[in-house]
Amino acid sequence: MAHLLMIESWVGGTGRIFPATITGAGHTYTFVTRNRGHYLDGAEAPIHPVLAHAANVLTTETNDVPALVAFLRAQHRVLGFDGVVTICDYYIDTVAQVAQALELPQAFCSNVAMVRRKHLVRAALAKAGLPNPAFAAVTSWDAARAAAREIGYPLILKPSDLASSAFVKLVGDEDELHAAFSALEAFPVNFREQAREPLWLLEEYMKGEEVSVEACTFGGQTTIIGVTDKSLTGFPYFIEDGHMFPARLDGDVTDAVCELVTAALAAVGFDHGISHTEVKITRKGPRIVEINPRPGGNYIAELIERVTGIEFLSAQIDLALGRQPDLTRKDTGVQSAAIKFLVPQGAGRVKAMNGIDSVAGAPHVARALITNATGKELAAPIDNACYLGHVVAIDPDGLDARKYAERALSRVEISFAGDAREPAAPWNVAGLIEDVQAGLYGPAPASLHVVGASWISQSTRFPGTQQTYRNYYLVLRVGAAFGACCIERDALDPTIAPALAGSSVADLLVDPRLPVRIAALDAYLNAVRPPRESALAQAMPLPAGAPPVRAVARDNAIAALVSITPGQRVGLIGVVNPLVDAITRNGGICLPCDFNMERTQSGLEVARDMLPILETADMIIATGMTLSNGSFDQILMAARRRGIALIVYAQTGSGIIPRFLGDGVAAVCAEPFPFSQFSADPTSVYLYRAS
Numbered sequence: 001m002a003h004l005l006m007i008e009s010w011v012g013g014t015g016r017i018f019p020a021t022i023t024g025a026g027h028t029y030t031f032v033t034r035n036r037g038h039y040l041d042g043a044e045a046p047i048h049p050v051l052a053h054a055a056n057v058l059t060t061e062t063n064d065v066p067a068l069v070a071f072l073r074a075q076h077r078v079l080g081f082d083g084v085v086t087i088c089d090y091y092i093d094t095v096a097q098v099a100q101a102l103e104l105p106q107a108f109c110s111n112v113a114m115v116r117r118k119h120l121v122r123a124a125l126a127k128a129g130l131p132n133p134a135f136a137a138v139t140s141w142d143a144a145r146a147a148a149r150e151i152g153y154p155l156i157l158k159p160s161d162l163a164s165s166a167f168v169k170l171v172g173d174e175d176e177l178h179a180a181f182s183a184l185e186a187f188p189v190n191f192r193e194q195a196r197e198p199l200w201l202l203e204e205y206m207k208g209e210e211v212s213v214e215a216c217t218f219g220g221q222t223t224i225i226g227v228t229d230k231s232l233t234g235f236p237y238f239i240e241d242g243h244m245f246p247a248r249l250d251g252d253v254t255d256a257v258c259e260l261v262t263a264a265l266a267a268v269g270f271d272h273g274i275s276h277t278e279v280k281i282t283r284k285g286p287r288i289v290e291i292n293p294r295p296g297g298n299y300i301a302e303l304i305e306r307v308t309g310i311e312f313l314s315a316q317i318d319l320a321l322g323r324q325p326d327l328t329r330k331d332t333g334v335q336s337a338a339i340k341f342l343v344p345q346g347a348g349r350v351k352a353m354n355g356i357d358s359v360a361g362a363p364h365v366a367r368a369l370i371t372n373a374t375g376k377e378l379a380a381p382i383d384n385a386c387y388l389g390h391v392v393a394i395d396p397d398g399l400d401a402r403k404y405a406e407r408a409l410s411r412v413e414i415s416f417a418g419d420a421r422e423p424a425a426p427w428n429v430a431g432l433i434e435d436v437q438a439g440l441y442g443p444a445p446a447s448l449h450v451v452g453a454s455w456i457s458q459s460t461r462f463p464g465t466q467q468t469y470r471n472y473y474l475v476l477r478v479g480a481a482f483g484a485c486c487i488e489r490d491a492l493d494p495t496i497a498p499a500l501a502g503s504s505v506a507d508l509l510v511d512p513r514l515p516v517r518i519a520a521l522d523a524y525l526n527a528v529r530p531p532r533e534s535a536l537a538q539a540m541p542l543p544a545g546a547p548p549v550r551a552v553a554r555d556n557a558i559a560a561l562v563s564i565t566p567g568q569r570v571g572l573i574g575v576v577n578p579l580v581d582a583i584t585r586n587g588g589i590c591l592p593c594d595f596n597m598e599r600t601q602s603g604l605e606v607a608r609d610m611l612p613i614l615e616t617a618d619m620i621i622a623t624g625m626t627l628s629n630g631s632f633d634q635i636l637m638a639a640r641r642r643g644i645a646l647i648v649y650a651q652t653g654s655g656i657i658p659r660f661l662g663d664g665v666a667a668v669c670a671e672p673f674p675f676s677q678f679s680a681d682p683t684s685v686y687l688y689r690a691s
Contacts, residue, residue, distance in 0.1 A: 002082040002321050004029040005072065007098065008062055008091040008192070009050045011039060012387070013297045014313070018087045019053035021313040030056040030079055032072070034063060063194050065094055069101045076102050083107075085320040089163035090192045092116055092293060105322030108293050109217070111269035115293045118160045119201045121268055128267035130260065131287055133204035141181055147202050148177050154510040156203040159184055161196055164297075164384045165239065170205060170437075172510055176430065207507055208282040210289065211247045212296055213261040213275075214304060216315055218324050220271045224258045225310060225327070228300055229402070230278075231340075232446050239381060241444075243296075244338035244402040245303040249281075257286045264288050274316055276300070298384070299339050299392065306337040306366065306394055334394045338401035340409045342370055342388040345439045346423070347380040348416040355411040359391055362408035364401070366392045370412060381439055388414075425663035428633045432659055433509050433521055442528035446506035450523070452477035453497040457489075460677055463548075470596075473652075474515050475673055476523045478505060481530065482673035483523025485515040486625045486652040488595075492516070518627045518653065525655030531670055531686040536661065538687045542676055550676040554669075555579060557685050558649045561667040562621065564588040571613040573635060574623030576649065577601040583621075591617055614638040624650035624657055640664040651675050654686075662690040 004022060006029045009015040022029050031054040033039065039048035051057055056079065060071045075081075084099040084106040086092060093113050099106035114120045119137035126132050136147035137160065148155060148171075157180045158168040167187065169180040181200060190196055210232070214225040229247035230240055249257070261277045268291060276296035278289035294316075295301050301312040309330025318325040344350075350373045360368040370389030379386070389412075393405035423440040426432040436445060456473040474492060475484045492515055500508065500516065508520035531537045540557045542550050555578035564570060566587030572579060575594040580602055583590040592600055593610045600606060607613060610631065614620065620639055626632040632653075639646035645666040650657040654670035661668060668688040676683060 001026040001028070002317075003027065003055070003080060004317070004320060005076075005081040005084045005098070005104070006031050006050070006054075007068075007084065007086045007095055008033055008088045009039070009086065010088045010297065011048065012385075013299055014295060014301060015087050016049050017299070017302065018313055018316075019049045021311070022317060023053045025314055025317060027317065028055040029085075030054065030058060030075070030081070032058045032060060032062060032068075034059065034061050062091065062094065063192065065097050068094070069098055072098055073102060076104075083320040083322065085316065087294065087316075088192075089116070089292070089294065090190055090194060105320060107316050107320035108273045109270045110272065112273070112293050115268050115270060115291055116161065117197075118158065118290050119199065120160075121288075121291055122201070122203075124268045125264055125288060128263070130263055130267060131285060133206050133287055135201065135203045138200050138202065139198060141178070144177065144181050144200055144202060145174060148174065151202055151204050153177075153512060154205045156205055157181065157184070158201050158203070159187075159196065160199050160201050162190055163292075166191070166383050170510055172430070172433075172512075176434075205510065206280040206282050206287050206289075208280045208287075210278060210280050211249070211257060212243075212300070213258060213277045213279060214245075214296055214300065214312070215261065215265065215275045215277070216312075216319075216325060216327060217265065217270055217272055217275065218319065222262055222265055222270070222275075223327050224262065225304060225308065225312070227254055227257060228296065228303065231402075232444070239343060239386065240298060240341070240384060241343045242338065242340040242402065242405065243298060243300055243303060244336055244399070244405075245300065245307055246336060246399070248399045253281060253286075257281065260286045260288065264291060273319055274312065298341070299390070302392065303337040303339060306334050306392075307332060333396055335397060336395045336399045336401040337366070337392065338394075338405040339390055339392050340402070340405035341390045342409055342412060343381050343386055343439070344373075344378050344388060344414055345381075345442055345444075346416060347378055347440070349377050350374050351415045351417045352413075353388075354413045354415075358411045359408050362391075362393075362404070362411065364393045364395060364404035365408050366394050368392070368408070373414075425660050428636065429518075429521075429627065429630075429656070432656065433517065436521065436524060437506070437509060441525065444506070445509055445524060446504050448478050448505045448524060448527065450476045450478055450500055450503050450505065450508065450520070453500040455492065455494050455497050457494070458677065474519045476500065476508070476519045478520075478523040478527045481523055481527035481655075483519045483521065483526055483655060484652055484673050484675075485519040485522065485628050486623075487515045487628050491628070514630060515628050518656070522653055522655045525659065526672055529655060529658075531654065531658070531672060532684075534658070534686070534688075536658070536688050537670070538689075539684045540687055541682055541684050544680055544682045546680070550680075552578065554671065554676050554685060555582065557687060558582075558621075558647075558669045561647050561669055561687060561689065562619070564619070569616060569618045571610070571617030571620040572622075573610050573613070573620060573631070574625050574649075575600055575606060576623065579621060579649075580604065610635070615642075617644065619645045619647070621647045621649070624648060624652035624654065627653045627656060636660060636664045639666075658688050661688050666690050 134151045138144045154172045171177045212228045227247040228245045231242040276292040315325030368391040395401040454475045461468040564586040570588045572592045593607045597606045647667045648657045654672045671685045
């Protein structure tokens with residue numbers, strides 16, 4: 001049988017099963033690495049499979065290709081290699097160069113150096129006339145900023161030469177772009193200490209389901225094996241947390257995806273090797289995300305084999321030896337297979353992990369591997385390196401393997417030391433969205449969907465008064481919770497609701513319209529942090545009755561949060577007339593500000609510019625409506641900078657504002673939907689006070 005030369009490997013996923021595939025086929029291999037310590041597994045399995053199965057392990061510098069070629073040329077004379085292979089993206093170019101120098105076959109296409117660079121693939125697709133998102137490859141911040149303005153936000157910023165979704169970031173505005181640009185700029189070498197190309201790729205953000213197409217090309221002929229689906233955690237980090245083969249797609253969609261991938265592989269000159277091409281299924285049709293010139297990671301090869309009987313990793317070995325692989329399908333008795341990864345939903349020290357032992361015995365589970373991380377300190381999950389384990393499930397009858405895998409993994413519960421504490425207060429609203437996207441508050445936003453959306457026009461005028469209050473709301477429902485954003489009349493198209501219903505929270509958190517982002521954020525936080533379950537919130541019931549009765553009770557609740565001393569200047573951003581009366585009744589000097597009012601009911605002149613008030617007030621009371629136009633951040637910064645109390649009455653943002661408690665916000669009166677003016681039944685407001 002053959003003797004392969006393997007240059008480096010992934011540590012997890014396919015890197016764990018590829019070595020046994022080689023030896024199981026009767027072959028041997030010599031493994032070459034620059035750092036054996038990179039493959040140490042720890043106490044439970046101290047010898048990594050790539051070391052355990054190797055006939056020889058050689059240590060030399062694998063990042064210096066000329067020196068490596070010279071070293072391996074000498075080893076080849078002694079050991080006699082029959083082909084060159086790797087399972088690690090960062091050494092695909094190296095394998096191609098070594099194979100050429102030693103005149104050996106290898107498993108990758110002749111154009112692999114280009115295929116590995118995402119910006120060159122984009123250019124090749126454009127040249128071939130294939131559908132492509134708007135994109136730009138830049139080498140400076142000024143160029144990135146200019147390109148982003150032309151592409152439009154939100155967009156994706158990614159490196160052209162990294163793997164495992166590292167540093168792939170969704171950005172919603174120029175500030176986020178600069179932060180992502182700077183983070184990548186501060187990473188001049190990759191995870192294997194190879195110098196990176198100082199290039200940033202900006203791409204139009206494509207909405208839609210993401211799948212991958214697994215294919216094998218030999219002699220210039222491409223065979224499509226099938227389509228794999230993919231689930232992601234939250235934005236802005238694109239962490240893959242599951243796959244199912246085959247994907248549950250309509251036949252015409254599958255055909256369109258496969259036709260595009262076949263054309264894309266031809267466009268980049270893919271003439272030999274296995275490919276794993278990621279595709280977004282957008283409303284305009286399928287679009288290429290990227291082409292990977294190797295088998296899909298995350299055990300996709302195992303899923304394929306369980307369903308089709310095709311030994312995909314054996315095909316990789318055959319290709320490395322210059323042989324035509326056997327792609328004959330077999331009846332395995334399995335219709336679908338899925339894998340689900342355990343991704344921690346936060347950072348910190350793990351207090352306990354429960355339910356691990358029950359996973360392997362769950363219905364339809366083929367195997368499970370979960371690390372007990374109790375007592376360990378976990379970093380925030382930002383890429384695929386955060387996995388704590390996985391479960392593989394099968395369905396002999398249909399396409400429900402994913403459901404079985406998810407049910408099995410849901411048996412595992414992770415608790416962190418100090419779980420009762422909230423994540424650290426964010427700097428601003430954009431920072432809170434990023435924390436939610438990163439999973440610091442709980443479930444991935446991509447896993448939650450808007451089940452109801454309403455655009456509401458509402459007017460209130462109490463008997464005996466001349467003041468008519470006109471309010472316009474966007475209300476979104478996620479599960480049992482609502483999120484709301486009070487808006488100006490023309491801020492959104494009144495017919496917007498049908499387009500939002502059914503959307504994932506993840507998609508709406510990057511919507512270009514601020515009120516949509518606010519309502520989605522509010523709904524998410526009220527779903528995962530219900531105020532009725534918060535130890536920080538004091539529920540204050542509002543009585544049943546007519547609007548004036550309930551409004552007075554509500555305003556008394558707000559006033560209960562405020563301790564006003566005579567002569568104290570109180571800035572009121574967003575006028576609520578009973579609060580004006582409460583301020584003056586306690587001897588305070590009310591400084592009202594509102595965009596839609598000239599005078600208060602008591603005759604006070606209302607300012608339109610809040611900045612002078614923010615600089616002169618001794619205390620600020622603001623409404624959650626300030627979230628809808630972005631002014632809340634300015635108010636928050638002023639309160640922090642000047643060290644004055646900020647009290648917020650939040651119908652809009654009832655789930656958002658409490659997240660800033662104790663870091664700029666001194667107290668909150670939160671009123672989740674349905675608001676007092678929409679119901680005659682008893683409801684509650686929730687009072688929060690900073691400790």
